[in-house]
Structure formats: C-alpha cells, structure tokens
Amino acid sequence: MAKRIINFNPGPAALPLPVLDEIREEFLNYRGTGMSILEISHRSKPFEETLNQAVERTRRLLNLGDEFHVVFVQGGASLQFCMIPMNFALEGNPIDYINTGTWSTKAIKEAKHLGKDVHVIASSEDKNFAYIPKTFHVDEDASYLHFTSNNTIKGTQWAEFPKSGPVPLVCDMSSDIMSRPFDPKPFGLIYAGAQKNIGPAGSAMVIIRKDMLQRVPEGIPSMLKYTTFAAENSLYNTPACFVIYTVSLVLKWLEETIGGLEKMETINKEKANILYGFIDRSGFYRGTTEKDSRSLMNVTFRLPTEELEAKFVGEALKAGLGGLKGHRSVGGCRASLYNAIGVNDVKSLVEFMADFQKKEG
Amino acid sequence: MAKRIINFNPGPAALPLPVLDEIREEFLNYRGTGMSILEISHRSKPFEETLNQAVERTRRLLNLGDEFHVVFVQGGASLQFCMIPMNFALEGNPIDYINTGTWSTKAIKEAKHLGKDVHVIASSEDKNFAYIPKTFHVDEDASYLHFTSNNTIKGTQWAEFPKSGPVPLVCDMSSDIMSRPFDPKPFGLIYAGAQKNIGPAGSAMVIIRKDMLQRVPEGIPSMLKYTTFAAENSLYNTPACFVIYTVSLVLKWLEETIGGLEKMETINKEKANILYGFIDRSGFYRGTTEKDSRSLMNVTFRLPTEELEAKFVGEALKAGLGGLKGHRSVGGCRASLYNAIGVNDVKSLVEFMADFQKKEG
Numbered sequence: 162m163a164k165r166i167i168n169f170n171p172g173p174a175a176l177p178l179p180v181l182d183e184i185r186e187e188f189l190n191y192r193g194t195g196m197s198i199l200e201i202s203h204r205s206k207p208f209e210e211t212l213n214q215a216v217e218r219t220r221r222l223l224n225l226g227d228e229f230h231v232v233f234v235q236g237g238a239s240l241q242f243c244m245i246p247m248n249f250a251l252e253g254n255p256i257d258y259i260n261t262g263t264w265s266t267k268a269i270k271e272a273k274h275l276g277k278d279v280h281v282i283a284s285s286e287d288k289n290f291a292y293i294p295k296t297f298h299v300d301e302d303a304s305y306l307h308f309t310s311n312n313t314i315k316g317t318q319w320a321e322f323p324k325s326g327p328v329p330l331v332c333d334m335s336s337d338i339m340s341r342p343f344d345p346k347p348f349g350l351i352y353a354g355a356q357k358n359i360g361p362a363g364s365a366m367v368i369i370r371k372d373m374l375q376r377v378p379e380g381i382p383s384m385l386k387y388t389t390f391a392a393e394n395s396l397y398n399t400p401a402c403f404v405i406y407t408v409s410l411v412l413k414w415l416e417e418t419i420g421g422l423e424k425m426e427t428i429n430k431e432k433a434n435i436l437y438g439f440i441d442r443s444g445f446y447r448g449t450t451e452k453d454s455r456s457l458m459n460v461t462f463r464l465p466t467e468e469l470e471a472k473f474v475g476e477a478l479k480a481g482l483g484g485l486k487g488h489r490s491v492g493g494c495r496a497s498l499y500n501a502i503g504v505n506d507v508k509s510l511v512e513f514m515a516d517f518q519k520k521e522g
Numbered sequence: 523m524a525k526r527i528i529n530f531n532p533g534p535a536a537l538p539l540p541v542l543d544e545i546r547e548e549f550l551n552y553r554g555t556g557m558s559i560l561e562i563s564h565r566s567k568p569f570e571e572t573l574n575q576a577v578e579r580t581r582r583l584l585n586l587g588d589e590f591h592v593v594f595v596q597g598g599a600s601l602q603f604c605m606i607p608m609n610f611a612l613e614g615n616p617i618d619y620i621n622t623g624t625w626s627t628k629a630i631k632e633a634k635h636l637g638k639d640v641h642v643i644a645s646s647e648d649k650n651f652a653y654i655p656k657t658f659h660v661d662e663d664a665s666y667l668h669f670t671s672n673n674t675i676k677g678t679q680w681a682e683f684p685k686s687g688p689v690p691l692v693c694d695m696s697s698d699i700m701s702r703p704f705d706p707k708p709f710g711l712i713y714a715g716a717q718k719n720i721g722p723a724g725s726a727m728v729i730i731r732k733d734m735l736q737r738v739p740e741g742i743p744s745m746l747k748y749t750t751f752a753a754e755n756s757l758y759n760t761p762a763c764f765v766i767y768t769v770s771l772v773l774k775w776l777e778e779t780i781g782g783l784e785k786m787e788t789i790n791k792e793k794a795n796i797l798y799g800f801i802d803r804s805g806f807y808r809g810t811t812e813k814d815s816r817s818l819m820n821v822t823f824r825l826p827t828e829e830l831e832a833k834f835v836g837e838a839l840k841a842g843l844g845g846l847k848g849h850r851s852v853g854g855c856r857a858s859l860y861n862a863i864g865v866n867d868v869k870s871l872v873e874f875m876a877d878f879q880k881k882e883g
Contacts (some may be wrong), residue, residue, distance in 0.1 A: 164551075175557075176560055188523075194527075200536055202532075235598070235638075235725075240596070243745060243746070291746065363724045400723065404764075407560065483555075483556065
C-alpha cells in the first residue's frame, strides 16, 4: 500500500487514522454479527446501539440537555436550507439571516424560493465576505436568526456567536461542529453535513430544541418534517447507516483519545496559530480575511501570483500534502485544519511552505 | 475474525464478498490518492470517475438509451414518495397508483398528503396483499402510473410489468432492481433504495426519462427538483460518495463476475425454484402468497405455529443462517434472496429447513 498523504481537503476531509483502521478491522464481521456494517439491519440491536452511541456521544460532547433531539437526516446541509424554513418559519413573522458567504447565500435563496419573508440583517458581501459582521439588529418578532458559524470557502468564522435575545439561533455548523465547546441553549436548531469534522459524506447531523417542534406544520411531506425524525429516533426509514456508524467512531475518538472539546479547541487553536503566524511573518504568503474573523478550520491564503499558486499546490501534492487548492469560486490556496489534522501535520505544511518560499520567493 | 453468516436480511442486505474485500483492500488508500474513499473530494477526478462508472454500468446493465438520466438522491425511496408527485404530477390530471403492499401504501399516502388527485386503480389489500392484481384500467389522462415491482414485506412481485399505453410508468424497484432484464422504454422514472440489491443504505438510484423533466415546476426547492440532480450529474451538493462507490463495485461484479442481468435472472430463478419447490413439497412450511405472484427476491413462509417460527429463526441463526424473521408488521418467516445470495446459500437453507422439519414436524 502506497503512502498516505496529509489531507488538507475542505470536505469530504481527513478522518482520524485510528477510526479508519477500526472500520477496516471489523469490516467483514461487525461486532460478532457475522455481517459487514453495510449488511446489517437498521432495526437490529447492534445498529441501534451504534446509532444511540452516536447520539449519546453528541449529547455529552456538546453538553446538550434533555431539551434537545439529535437526529440524522440525509441530503446534506443543502436539504436543511429548505427544511428549516418549511418547518420553523412562523406565519407572519420574518426570518432573519446573516450573510457571510456562499453557504449563507444559498440558505437565503432557498428560504426566499419558498416565499418566506427573509430579512438579511447583516452581510459582509461588500468586502467579498472577508469578515464577520459586528453590528446588526435582530428583529424582535423574527422566527429565528440563521447564521453560518464557519465559512469553509471564504475562511472566516464567528469567534463568538451572535446574540439574539429570545429569538432562537439556527446555525449551519457544517465545517466547525465539534471543533470547540459552546453554550447550546440559545440554539433552536444546529445542523452540520457530516463530511468535514465528524464523518464521511451522506448525512447531516441535526440538533433540534424540542420546543421548536411545536412549529412544524401539518402539510409538509413525512420525510421533510423534523417531527418524523425526532419521533422515530432517525429510523422512520433506513438511515445512512454507514455514515452514522463512522460518526459514532469519530466521536469516540474525540472523547477517548482527544479528551473532549476543550482539549480539541486547544489543539485547533495551536494549529491555526502556527499556520497564520507563519503566513503573517512570511512576507510572501498573505491571508485573505480580516484577522479578527479568521477561521481556525479553513486557512485561506494567496501567493504573489496565480502561477506560483498553481505551482505551490502541485509541488505540495508531490511532497505528500494534498487538498491545498482554494475553492473554484475564489481561487488561491486553502488549508483545512479539521479535527483529524494534527499539530505535526501543520508543522509539516509550514516547513514545506518555508522551503517553497526560499526557492520561489 | 469469527465466521461470516449466510445473510438473508431483507435490506440492508448481503453484499457480494468480493466487493467487501475490494473495499477493505483499498480502504486506507483509494487508488493511489493516499486517502480513503471517505476522505476524497466529490469534485476530484478519482471520485467523478467512480460516479461515472456507476452511471455507465447502470446504463449498460439496464440497456438504457440516451433518453435516460441516472442520478443518486439521498433520503431513500421514502423521499421519492413525495418528490415524484412534486415533480411529475400534471395540473388537473390524476395520478394512478396500484397498491400492492406497505410501500405502495406509503407512496399513495405522501401523494395524497400533497393534495394530489390520487386514483388507486387496483389493490390487493382485500387479501392482505398476497397477490399482484391482474386487471385494472389506467386513466388515459393520468400523469403517470405508479407501482412497486417487488413487495419486500408481502413477498410478491410483478412477473410482467403493467401495460399503461402512453401513460409513463413510475416504479419503485428498491427490492428487485438489477435482478432481471426488462424493457426500460415505458418508464418515466425508476427508483430504488440502494440497500437491497445494489449497495449499502444511504442513497436511492433514480433513473429519469429526459422528457419527464419538462414537467418539473419552478416553485419547489433545489434539493427536491430532479432537474438539479440531472443538470449537475448528482454533484449539486456533496452526494453519498461511499454508497455510490460501493454501487459501482457491485455493478462491476454484476457485469464482470456474474455476466449481466440475463445470467443474474437465471441464477435468481434457480434460487427461488429451489426454495419454493422445497416449501411446496414439505407439507410443513407453507408459502403466504399466490403462486403466480411469488417474489423471486423475498420468499415469505409460515410454519405450523408461531412458537415453531421463533424456534426456527433462533436455531437457524445458531447454524449460521441469519435474517429469516418476517417483517414485524406481518410475522412469519422470510428469506431474502437478493443477487449476493448464491445457489449454494439457498441449498444450505433448504438443508437446514429439512433437518428442522425432521426434528419438529
């Protein structure tokens, strides 16, 4: 087997090697069932245990009280863009959105498409989304306030979450869930495509405050109602079993090997500091976002020319450092430092960057 | 590693062992990328190749012409129950349904819930769905005729598909897709949850005749529109990459090891004949469906008492034969003989059944 690379992909992204090893180890015979995890019934005891472990680990890691459901819904964050307004928009009340990039923009578009009364109360579009808005006024009667905690493409992140008083927060945490601890109480709903910090592609994790379920209207299809998923513990129909299984293993690694979200945050800060610090000192690489809005997860940067950027990405891959190309919509370079990327991986990247600068700078 | 069982699960179900071996073999390093298939970008060349292979193999195996799209949509067949009427119901025209069991019933419920004009033109509910209706009249102006080709729970299957003249057929083939060849031309849409005959849980395969896309109305959300999936080759957002990858390997096995759908059908008929033949001769076990409606995929049968059924299922599992319990809604026993189950697996089951009868009969 050829060597594995260090994988800075933005998502689907690197997973902890011990998790991959464990999957591989039990792939033909899942915990004594005589079947692969791919072959067991979603209604069997071994699978329900796995599902419940994923839920319970999520509860513990995020300090969720009994007032929250944790469910798994297929279709990625993109399906949530329409499900949330379908389920939670209150008749006659606006929905407040803060627009911080590509994914917020898509979420806004879907709510408008449904004919909802969308208020974009703040946006950083004026500077190509290079910062997180500091001032905004939340409508008192808003159904909820939607924001994106980390902007994978633009490389920004909310250091502290917006304050919305009694208005429930609704947050797309696809690219930074489980990267740091936070207070879940103000949140009416949190959603995250699994394929960045917690697993492979194929399911969103959706955390729903129970009181929000009272809003779910009758008229929408069963598979688009949060009440369906909450009432049936994600087992109304066959869920994305393999994704849920992998999530349960990633969360076990997070609890037992890393030691929880405080520890994970410390490591994530160290990783980001190493890389941003090097970029700022280099006089060759430059960050693309305002410093107080920088993402700890997705470090976006430019080189002096696009030619150098292409060369950088190509040579990095040859050196075993993959996934460093920026998103096709913005160009440049990006290193995604999700939980599975270690401090030493970032040091290897910085070493390569320094060498490249010496040669080309 | 303990011994693998023979897995007669109704879905998620047995997969071909060579496919599982291949996944395991390249699990840490997908085709020289230095990453797991779980970690590679859905927009990378290696993944797009895999996706396109799954699509092309489907085209070849099912003899689909250029007039069909093949896409992958998360949410299982259950999400299709609402997506199909949302996309394809013509204003002012009824939708015809034939009701042959649990899944048809659910599909009907979702269409009604959307306020569509649903005509159930035939049903076998009068005999607890133990047969496939022989006579029915398709509305000339129907938007489409929906039916379920194989009824996993009730153990019936359409030996020949219904004739609907110019009205497009729409078919839930979740539990018998790729089990036999058929003429795709009358079909406006075919859908199948992957987790029975073609892969693990977490995606439906949806085959769409291109002319049907003209019906898709503007007002529905992006992630619920077939045009979104067709226009973007299933890559509008991150798809269920691992499921698609596994499907591509299962279809490769079907083409290269089995030799295509004619050969697969011959094997499937042989398997079903062995088991039904034994049941009919036994004077102990008895089939639950009318003989001309029997499913080649899901063989449902009863024993003289429920106590014996429970004992049968328990002892079979001890003997390495799993998944033989009937669906919780109907009881009894069921052996699912999907493509990955071999002739010898069925012979082992019959041998066990004969021994059990000798002891208990």
